[in-house]
Amino acid sequence: MIAWQHRDTADMRGYHDIGGLAGGAVERGEHDYALWEKRVDALLVLLSEAGLVRVDELRRGIETLGADAYDKLSYYERWISAITRVLIEKGVIGIDELGRNMETLKARWNDPATGEAKP
Amino acid sequence: MSEDHSHSHPHADPAGPDEPAMLTDYQLMEGAVRELLVEKGILTHAAIREAVEAMDARTPAQGARVVARAWVDPAYKARLLENGTAACEELGISMGPTHLVVVENTPEVHNVIVCTLCSCYPRMLLGLPPDWYKSKPYRSRVVREPRAVLHEFGTEIADNVTVRVHDSTADMRYLVLPRRPAGTDVLDEAALAALITRDSLIGVALPRTP
Structure with missing residues (x-):
């Protein structure tokens, strides 16, 4: 008890470190995970097995997003942000090619002629 | 492409x-x-x-299968409480890189699991966690006022029962072993498993009664 009471000053906590803080009612709603969310999960599982993005690196990525982004992003939005950042830091992917690929995907999605080949 | x-x-x-x-x-x-x-x-x-x-x-049916086996087989239950990871492997369920600790509900103690820092969950046994498990209100409050949170789930734990909350980590996951409901002596393992809900394995609810 003493330990968390002592730590209860907000400035000593990371924004993810919320155990014991006050909060509102637990909202019981649930959603079925979308395919893209399952793929983010799968990427982490596979990259972790490959030793490229370990769970602690994922956590560091999430815990350094900044409090604002942490609150605004959905769960798997945080994950893909963190995974991408670690991959860029390690030089596994480049930020330029990432940007190009995102633009290509966006164009492909918006083009009725190629809409079948979406991500 | x-x-x-x-x-x-x-x-x-x-x-x-x-x-x-x-x-x-x-x-x-x-x-x-x-x-x-x-x-x-x-x-x-x-x-x-x-x-x-x-x-x-991966669905809560796997967790239910583990618990139903523990309910009908005291030796298995002892092994499950001793080493959750190994006992799940006996049933062909791999915990992957994580270690499983099973916490038993008794007449004196009711257990609840959470991950206050993130979302660690016995996903190999239950599948991906529900949204509320990852939500700020659950993560922040359940360690401080578990009875109030359980009340929101419609679960009332008697005042003379200790509520114990277990904070999971990336490497160590918890699973609650609920108490076998009264009046289930005649049920076989499969029928027992059908009583065991996901929420009862998290500890925010009790198993169904037949």
């Missing part, structure tokens, strides 16, 4: 959960990262698809 041609065209089949009318930046990021990793030979589309399917195949 994506191999997944299983979905119909978005204009022919308007937005379902997997078919948003517009991709968000984060969905684009996922697609772009995935394609780059495949282009570079680091991952394959098949491996990603298999990982998605493997996760989809």
Whole structure:
């Protein structure tokens, strides 16, 4: 008890470190995970097995997003942000090619002629 | 290029959960990262698809099967409480890189699990966690006022029962072993498993009664 009471000053906590803080009612709603969310999960599982993005690196990525982004992003939005950042830091992917690929995907999605080949 | 041609065209089949009318930046990021990793030979589309399917195949039925076995087999229960990871492997369920600790509900103690820092969950036994498990109100409050949180789930624990909350980590996951409901002596293992809900394995609810 003493330990968390002592730590209860907000400035000593990371924004993810919320155990014991006050909060509102637990909202019981649930959603079925979308395919893209399952793929983010799968990427982490596979990259972790490959030793490229370990769970602690994922956590560091999430815990350094900044409090604002942490609150605004959905769960798997945080994950893909963190995974991408670690991959860029390690030089596994480049930020330029990432940007190009995102633009290509966006164009492909918006083009009725190629809409079948979406991500 | 994506191999997944299983979905119909978005204009022919308007937005379902997997078919948003517009991709968000984060969905684009996922697609772009995935394609780059495949282009570079680091991952394959098949491996990603298999990982998605493997996760989809994990449901609370697996956790229920473990608990039902423990209810009918005292020796198995002892092994489960001694080493949860090894006892699950006996039933062909791998915990992957994580270690499982099973915490037993008794007449004196009711257990609840949480991950205050993030979302660690016995996903190999229960599948992906429900949204509320990852929510700030659950993570912050259940360690401080568990009875109030359980009340919101419609679960009342008597004042003379200790409520013990277990905070999971990336490496160590908890599973609650609920008490076998009274009046179930005649039920077989499969019928018992049907009483064991996901929420009873998290500890926010009790098993169904027959």
